[in-house]
Amino acid sequence: MRDTVVIVGGGKMGAGIACCAALAGNRTVIIDITQENAERGQINAAKNIDEVAQAGLYTTEQAEQAKALLAGDTELARYRDSASMVIEAIFENLPLKQNKFKELDKIFPAEVPICSNTSGLRITDISALCEKHVERTVTTHFWFPGHLVPLVEVVVGDRTDIEVAKAVKATLNSWGKAAVLVKRDLPGQLANRILQAVIRESVNIVEIGLADPEDVDTAVKMGMGIRFPVWGPLEHIDAARLDLCQNVQRTVLPEISARQDPSPVFAKHVDKGEIGYESGKGIYDWSVKDMDELAKNRNDFIIYARKFMMERGLL
Numbered sequence: 001m002r003d004t005v006v007i008v009g010g011g012k013m014g015a016g017i018a019c020c021a022a023l024a025g026n027r028t029v030i031i032d033i034t035q036e037n038a039e040r041g042q043i044n045a046a047k048n049i050d051e052v053a054q055a056g057l058y059t060t061e062q063a064e065q066a067k068a069l070l071a072g073d074t075e076l077a078r079y080r081d082s083a084s085m086v087i088e089a090i091f092e093n094l095p096l097k098q099n100k101f102k103e104l105d106k107i108f109p110a111e112v113p114i115c116s117n118t119s120g121l122r123i124t125d126i127s128a129l130c131e132k133h134v135e136r137t138v139t140t141h142f143w144f145p146g147h148l149v150p151l152v153e154v155v156v157g158d159r160t161d162i163e164v165a166k167a168v169k170a171t172l173n174s175w176g177k178a179a180v181l182v183k184r185d186l187p188g189q190l191a192n193r194i195l196q197a198v199i200r201e202s203v204n205i206v207e208i209g210l211a212d213p214e215d216v217d218t219a220v221k222m223g224m225g226i227r228f229p230v231w232g233p234l235e236h237i238d239a240a241r242l243d244l245c246q247n248v249q250r251t252v253l254p255e256i257s258a259r260q261d262p263s264p265v266f267a268k269h270v271d272k273g274e275i276g277y278e279s280g281k282g283i284y285d286w287s288v289k290d291m292d293e294l295a296k297n298r299n300d301f302i303i304y305a306r307k308f309m310m311e312r313g314l315l
């Protein structure tokens with residue numbers, strides 16, 4: 001019986017994905033290079049399960065059942081006959097992923113979808129060495145933190161069977177995720193293309209001195225951002241009238257950034273070693289700003305929004 005989700009790579013994302021798979025009632029095994037790594041992934045997946053249960057998204061009973069479905073291992077071949085799907089979440093390195101996909105393609109029969117959690121690589125390139133059933137390879141890009149953010153981008157590669165991608169999308173939706181189908185294998189998938197457009201203009205506004213970083217972040221968080229969980233940009237233009245939005249584009253588009261290379265704002269900071277929170281300084285000075293508090297607020301808000309959407313049947 002094919003009842004096991006096989007997650008390859010038990011790091012930050014592997015543990016988040018394992019949490020989602022187990023809470024959906026699947027036997028879930030994390031495969032890593034060493035048993036110690038696999039078990040660390042399993043422990044972190046269990047912590048994620050406890051976090052979402054304590055937040056009230058699942059009952060204690062559901063959490064206990066999910067934790068009992070988790071395992072850690074190093075032997076992929078042991079799951080040849082029980083795997084329902086495989087999700088790879090190893091390091092973001094193309095040759096490493098290509099070799100892993102070649103191995104996965106050899107081990108698992110044709111009916112098992114083989115998915116990559118890559119954030120930036122093309123599934124077409126990741127599956128380039130697959131010789132048996134490349135048509136069942138697809139990207140499933142869970143957004144970080146994987147156990148909290150609903151979005152998963154399912155990207156169709158040049159040689160992916162669209163029906164496999166649609167079936168994977170349906171499976172992820174049945175787990176309670178918000179899976180979207182990305183029909184072509186282009187850089188940025190879907191959501192990162194939009195995020196990069198927002199980042200490009202945010203950095204541009206700082207660069208031209210139109211507003212300070214705090215005010216840019218406040219404008220995004222308290223304006224469009226607070227509406228976005230229930231009010232998408234395309235729904236917005238229909239509500240606002242297309243002819244009005246057409247006029248706004250005529251006026252605003254010539255004024256905003258259309259640059260094709262990274263803004264010099266990045267080089268200005270990076271050249272001084274100011275790479276952000278990790279070095280203590282980036283756009284902000286992190287000696288006077290608290291990243292832990294920021295991340296806690298982010299996670300608490302996501303949980304709050306997810307509860308709202310579950311109550312309204314939106315998720």
Ligand SMILES: NC(=O)c1ccc[n+]([C@@H]2O[C@H](COP(=O)([O-])OP(=O)(O)OC[C@H]3O[C@@H](n4cnc5c(N)ncnc54)[C@H](O)[C@@H]3O)[C@@H](O)[C@H]2O)c1
Pocket residue numbers: 008009010011012013014031032033037088089090091092093100117118119120141142143144
């Ligand atoms: N961290 C994020 O915000 C984020 C978000 C979305 C997608 N991703 C993508 O998810 C993937 C994993 O990222 P992460 O942040 O979880 O990485 P990570 O470094 O936290 O974990 C990677 C894990 O893979 C294991 N691993 C490496 N090579 C392996 C192999 N050959 N076989 C089995 N296990 C192996 C490592 O031991 C480690 O436990 C990457 O492709 C990354 O780009 C990351």
